[in-house]
Structure formats: structure tokens, C-alpha cells
Amino acid sequence: MFEDNFIDYLANEKRYSEHTVRSYETDLRQFISFEQDASKKEFNPLVVSREDVRKWIVFLMEQGQNPRSVKRKITTLKTFYRFLMRNGQLTKSPVDGVVLPKTEKVLPYFVDSKAMQALFDELEFSEDFSGVRDKTILLTFYCTGMRVSELVNLKVSDVDFSYNQLKVLGKRKKERIIPFVDELKYAIKNYLVARNNVTSSENVLFITDKGEPIYVKMVYRLVNKYLGEVTTLDKKSPHVLRHTFATHMLNNGADLSSIKELLGHATLSATQVYTHTTFERLKQVYNQAHPRA
Numbered sequence: 001m002f003e004d005n006f007i008d009y010l011a012n013e014k015r016y017s018e019h020t021v022r023s024y025e026t027d028l029r030q031f032i033s034f035e036q037d038a039s040k041k042e043f044n045p046l047v048v049s050r051e052d053v054r055k056w057i058v059f060l061m062e063q064g065q066n067p068r069s070v071k072r073k074i075t076t077l078k079t080f081y082r083f084l085m086r087n088g089q090l091t092k093s094p095v096d097g098v099v100l101p102k103t104e105k106v107l108p109y110f111v112d113s114k115a116m117q118a119l120f121d122e123l124e125f126s127e128d129f130s131g132v133r134d135k136t137i138l139l140t141f142y143c144t145g146m147r148v149s150e151l152v153n154l155k156v157s158d159v160d161f162s163y164n165q166l167k168v169l170g171k172r173k174k175e176r177i178i179p180f181v182d183e184l185k186y187a188i189k190n191y192l193v194a195r196n197n198v199t200s201s202e203n204v205l206f207i208t209d210k211g212e213p214i215y216v217k218m219v220y221r222l223v224n225k226y227l228g229e230v231t232t233l234d235k236k237s238p239h240v241l242r243h244t245f246a247t248h249m250l251n252n253g254a255d256l257s258s259i260k261e262l263l264g265h266a267t268l269s270a271t272q273v274y275t276h277t278t279f280e281r282l283k284q285v286y287n288q289a290h291p292r293a
Contacts, residue, residue: 002045003028006083015172017149027076031056045084050094053077057101067101074100108243108273115230116142116244123229129194130209134222136184136191137206137214141223141238143184144168145245145263148219148238154205159188170264178262246274 007025010016016024032043034056053074060070074095081093111119120139125131140151150168158167164185166178188205200211208214219238227236246259260271 002084002089003032003080006080009083010079017171019149020171023072024076024079027073028080030073031077034059045080046090048094050096050098053094053098057098061101067103071100071103074098108247109233109235109240110244110247111227111231111233111240113248116248118230119226123226129198132191132194133206134226136187137219137222138226138241139184139187140180141241142245143180144178145242145249145259146178147171147242147264148216150264151238152204152206152214152216152219155203156192156205157203159205161185161189168264171266174264176261176264243274246271250274 003025006028007021010024011018011021035048035052036043038052038055057070057074060073061067065073078093078095081090081095084090085093120135120142125135137151140146144166146166146168147170150170153169154166160167164180164182166180168176168178170176195207198207198209198211200207202211202213204213206214208218223238223241224236227233227240233240242263246263249259249262250256256268256271256275259274260268263271265271
């Protein structure tokens with residue numbers, strides 16, 4: 001089937017992450033379901049028209065989907081039809097020329113420096129294994145800016161204490177090296193001592209109390225829990241800590257190119273969103289402080 005070949009292409013040739021492949025597959029299956037319900041026939045991507053795509057956009061908007069989600073789903077369709085054209089099954093994409101709903105630019109959420117200081121210097125973590133592990137996970141996010149998928153897949157052997165650096169396997173299986181500060185070095189060493197008291201045959205760095213590999217939902221829960229102690233942000237996720245890392249680095253003089261490499265971004269444009277974040281904060285300070293504001 002066309003869609004199965006497409007998913008295999010994303011996973012094996014494009015080397016997208018499991019999470020990204022799942023998102024593409026979900027979006028495509030939703031479109032297929034919509035088309036089959038509308039036509040009462042088995043889905044055939046070769047006969048889909050531009051009008052069919054437009055009808056799906058209208059349907060999604062009427063269902064209350066926000067413009068950003070709709071735009072992402074159409075991006076999935078564009079990628080799917082580019083795949084079919086690449087394989088010579090089509091000469092023109094039905095997605096070409098489709099007008100997308102306008103989206104507002106959403107700036108990344110980040111935690112301010114005082115709150116992060118309170119998290120690590122004032123908040124009391126339990127002294128048992130889970131408390132040591134949780135604090136080390138939070139510090140790893142804040143000191144490296146890595147993605148949650150990268151953190152759960154870290155291996156003990158990926159930590160190099162001699163050079164204070166971590167080896168990370170990012171999107172599309174691209175490897176990068178991230179330096180870290182002495183504070184994180186001592187935190188990881190302390191965690192490994194505690195980890196040795198937990199029976200486990202796993203080679204991943206972070207494990208559960210039962211010795212099994214940690215998983216994404218667990219990390220989301222613990223980040224949400226601890227950030228809730230120091231900030232009132234609506235969003236309290238591992239990605240917020242990634243944004244916090246990048247924003248604080250930029251505010252303290254790091255250049256965009258260096259932040260791009262640390263974050264593992266493919267292009268500089270993905271990193272430039274943080275300049276907007278810092279400028280918005282600058283405007284806020286200006287409006288609060290200037291006598292004529």
C-alpha cells in the first residue's frame with residue numbers, strides 16, 4: 001500500500017524519530033479515513049484532488065482544530081505526495097496551491113532564571129534513589145538542552161567524565177556531542193552510585209525504581225511535578241526546559257550558531273525563534289522601566 005511504503009520511507013530512508021513517524025502516520029490515516037467516509041470507496045491517493053484537500057481543511061477547522069495543527073497535517077500530506085512524485089506515481093501534487101489557515105506566531109515558553117535557581121538550590125528532593133535520579137534528570141535537561149527522546153535513550157557509556165561531555169543520538173540518527181558543567185558531572189556521578197544499588201541489567205543511563213528504562217510519559221510527569229513547585233507557567237514539560245536552556249544561553253552571550261549545534265537543529269532558522277523570545281522580554285522590561293512608556 002502507498003501509505004505503508006511512505007511510513008517505511010520516513011523511518012528507514014529519512015531516518016525520522018519514532019515520535020515524528022507516528023505523528024505523520026496519524027495525520028495520514030486521518031486523511032485516509034476522511035476520504036473514505038466522503039467517497040464511500042477504498043482510498044486511492046492518485047485520484048485525490050485539490051478540492052478534496054480543501055474540504056479536509058474545512059472539516060478540521062469546523063472540528064475545532066487550531067490552525068497550527070491543521071498546518072502540520074497538511075505538511076504531512078505534502079510530504080506524502082512528494083514521495084509519490086519522487087517514485088514516479090504522480091506528476092502533480094493535489095496539495096500544491098492549497099491556501100493554509102493563518103497561524104499566530106507562538107513564542108517558546110521558558111522558565112526564568114530565578115525559578116530555575118530555586119528549583120536546584122531551594123527545592124528539597126528526597127534523598128532516596130528516585131529523588132537523586134529526578135534531580136539529575138532535571139539538571140541534565142537544563143544543562144544540555146537535549147530532547148526528551150534523547151534523554152531516555154542515553155546510555156551509561158555516553159557519559160564522558162574526562163572531557164565533561166555527553167554523546168547524544170538526535171533526530172535522523174544524527175550524533176552530536178554536548179559539553180556539560182561540573183555541577184552536572186558531580187550530579188551524574190552521585191546518581192550512578194545510587195543506581196548501583198538498584199538491580200538492573202539495562203545499559204541506559206536513567207532507570208526506574210524497578211531497574212527498567214525510564215520512558216517518555218514518566219519523564220513528562222516528573223518534570224511537570226517539579227516545575228509546578230517553582231513556576232506558574234501553563235506548560236511544564238521537558239521541551240520547556242529545552243527552551244529555557246536555549247533562552248538563558250542566548251541571554252548570557254552565547255551566539256546563535258553555537259546554540260544551534262548544542263540543540264541539534266538542522267537549520268539556523270529553527271534556532272532564531274529564541275531571538276524573538278529575548279526581544280519580547282526586552283520590550284517588556286522597556287515598557288515597565290521607561291518613564292514615557
